[in-house]
Amino acid sequence: MRITALLSRGSAAGELVDAELDDPRPDEVTVRIEAVGVCHTDLLTRKKLGEQPAVLGHEGCGTVERLGPAADGLTLGERVVISFASCGGCAQCRAGLPGYCAWAAALNGSGRRLDGSPTLRVGDEPVFGAFFGQSSFATVALTDARSCVPVGDAPPEVAAPLGCGFLTGAGAVLNVLRPLPGDRLLVIGAGGVGAVAALTALSEGVEVVVVEPVAARRALPAQYGATTVGSLKEPMPTVTHALDTTGRAESITRALTLLQPSGVLALVGLGPAEVALDVRSLMLRGLQVRGCVEGDAEPSALIPELIQRFRRGLLPLDRLVTTYALADFDRAVADQQAGRTLKPVLLPGT
């Protein structure tokens, strides 16, 4: 079917083009995209692909438009969030940890289906598509039914980032770190992921310290009760838990020095492959360093839970979001990088 998609090439401005989307296979569906978040991985991938034309976008939310005959559990017209792709059959998927699916890399980052077939063409030429099993910077996305989580009448611009960024921040707190009321959590970096982590922990009665150099990004966590500082070089209390969203070596090593004995540091940001660690200190103080993909979440369980928390007023996700037309992608990215926007969400239907 004909769709409109945001085609990116290297660092050049994204361009709206007509594209041809494959028909759904038996276990696939098409989703008319109402809203799609912009996540850091979109920008990293755009850079990595160089001049290769690609349709990115991996936090889609919209209504189910076409259903393959074996696409169980979904109904036409219902609103879903499209989360990351996983196979559903490997040991990690069966254990409820689809972020570590054996086929995660091929399903989410190869630009094609698992069997190598392309899903998107521009002017008869296949382009990099099926990004995170969706490529949702477009009016319509093709995805596995398995990746879709029904969200009822939740506002699409709030629900969309639950597919990746918000899931990662909230899941790191609720699934991985699990701080208790009275514990103290250090959150390094207060972009979309860090801000959701901080707000989630605050709503659990946890004391939160946020480190973020951009003043505009400190405002929201501060308003909800977090202590905020501009730099890790400032004097800081010790903490029971820490979350690094930056991937920077100096943030990781500083967080470890701030952890109390038996404390845990979770890593959700990608930085340099190697960081020097004081393993004596780790061992003698009983510290843990824990990697974490997609908040260790099973999207079908955590996304509805987070929407419940939003509805009950516990998690002000709407305060993080700023919406843009699909064509305004570059302005959305510039606003995010300057801190004017915490979480840009594109609206392909406008």
Ligand SMILES: [Zn+2]
């Ligand atoms: Zn799997």
Ligand SMILES: [Zn+2]
């Ligand atoms: Zn993401």
